[in-house]
Structure formats: C-alpha cells, structure tokens
Amino acid sequence: MENNDQDSKQSCFLGWMNLQQEDLTELLQALNLYNNSNEDHNHASDLKQLVYKNIGHYQEYVSQRATLARDDVCPYFSPRWCTSLEGSIYVVGRRMMRQEDRISMKLASFQEEIADDLIAIIAKELQAHGEASAEVDKSLVSLLISLRSMLEEAHNLRLNALKELRSIPTPIQAVDFLATARKLNLCVHEWGRRRDQEHENSIMA
Incomplete structure (x- = not known):
C-alpha cells in the first residue's frame, strides 16, 4: 500500500515534468512567432490565453498534490522522486522569500510544540507499557493534519505568486x-538526474 502511494506521488511529479516540457515547447513557439511578426497587437490575446493556460496547469498540479497529501503528507517533505540537486535547491529556495520564512518559522514552532510533546508521550508509554497507546496515535494524527495544512499553505503561496504574472x-x-522558468526547472531536473546517475555508476564501478 505504501509503495503504491509513493508511486502515485512520483507519477504525479513525473507527469508534471512532462507537461512542463510540452508547455515550454508551446511557449518557445509563441515567442518565436512574436519575434518574427510585425503585428504585435494581433498576438496579445493569444499570449494572454497561453499565460492563463500555464497558470491553470500549475493549479491542477497543486490540486493533485494536495489530494495525494491527504493520504500521506510526509513524503512531500523529503521526496525521493526528486534528484539530490533539486532537493538542495528546494532547501535554499525555502529561505529566499519572507512569506516562505514565515512558513518555516511556523513549521519550527510546530516541531517544538507538537513533535516534542509526541516524543515525550511515546517515551512515557514505552517505559510504562512497552508499547505506544491510542494517545500516541491521536498525537500523530494531529501532527499529520498540521503538516498537510502547512504544505497546502506553501502550495497556495507559490500559486498566488504565479498568478501575479x-x-x-x-x-x-x-x-x-x-x-525561462520552465527551462530552468527542466534543466535542473535533468542535471540532477545525470549527476545522481554518475554518482551511482561510480559507486558500482
């Protein structure tokens, strides 16, 4: 069951990467057409529709991720379907914006207040009975609900930033x-994939 859930999340991500490649092709074609045309005003409506289409694609991706996160949110905080390079960039990127810093502070506060309490409960239960109780399960549910809420907040932040276009x-x-954004995202993914593959090959050699 867990593997199927991981596969669904990975398929969602890979589907998004493929869609970005399709979007990039269409965006570059539109740019090329615009640059080779002397009638700029005739293309304005088509370009706007293309922008809205791309925003819609990201909104659908965010919605799909949110749905999958309801079943298991934890993998999204350390996605195994991302390359190590992407993981490093995501960590740095989370610190770049003030609003994202606020989410990070919220997560840190959450970890201190709830996660520490959960650890204390587990330790107490294991010491007294040798196994965790329903109280631990209840605390875990609260933890996962909070994580889902923070993930959705981060998704909405990025979506709202994109809508500013x-x-x-x-x-x-x-x-x-x-x-440019699509090209950068796809290049980072491909560079990271090659880097991880080269590292894996060197270990096996």
Whole structure:
C-alpha cells in the first residue's frame, strides 16, 4: 500500500515534468512567432490565453498534490522522486522569500510544540507499557493534519505568486518569464538526474 502511494506521488511529479516540457515547447513557439511578426497587437490575446493556460496547469498540479497529501503528507517533505540537486535547491529556495520564512518559522514552532510533546508521550508509554497507546496515535494524527495544512499553505503561496504574472505589463513579458522558468526547472531536473546517475555508476564501478 505504501509503495503504491509513493508511486502515485512520483507519477504525479513525473507527469508534471512532462507537461512542463510540452508547455515550454508551446511557449518557445509563441515567442518565436512574436519575434518574427510585425503585428504585435494581433498576438496579445493569444499570449494572454497561453499565460492563463500555464497558470491553470500549475493549479491542477497543486490540486493533485494536495489530494495525494491527504493520504500521506510526509513524503512531500523529503521526496525521493526528486534528484539530490533539486532537493538542495528546494532547501535554499525555502529561505529566499519572507512569506516562505514565515512558513518555516511556523513549521519550527510546530516541531517544538507538537513533535516534542509526541516524543515525550511515546517515551512515557514505552517505559510504562512497552508499547505506544491510542494517545500516541491521536498525537500523530494531529501532527499529520498540521503538516498537510502547512504544505497546502506553501502550495497556495507559490500559486498566488504565479498568478501575479497576469499583472505584468505585457503578455510577451509574462510568456518570456514562464518559458525561462520552465527551462530552468527542466534543466535542473535533468542535471540532477545525470549527476545522481554518475554518482551511482561510480559507486558500482
């Protein structure tokens, strides 16, 4: 059951990476068409629709992740389907924005208040009875609910930031930004995959 759940989360991520590749191709085609055309105003509507389409794709991905996280949120805090390079970048990225820092502070406070209490309860139960009780299970449920809430908050933060693209002065600037972001994300994933594969090959050699 656990493996199936992990596979579903990994399939969701890989599906998102494939969709980003498709989106990137479409974005680059739109940029090329715009750069080779003298009728900028005729493409504005098409470019806006393309921006909305990309935002919609990310919103669907976030929604799917949130649904999968309801079954088991823990893997999203250390996803095995990401490369080690991606994992390192995510750790650094979480510290870049003030709002994301607020989420990190919330997580740290949560760990101190709830996780420490949970450890104390488990230790007490194991010492007294040799096994954990229903009280431990109840605390674990509270812990997982809080983790899901923080994950959804982080997802919404990123989604809202992406939606700000709609306020960028010109549609072509928004398309250019999306194309650059997609290209960077895909390149980091591919670089990380190659790096991990080379590291694995060197160990086996």
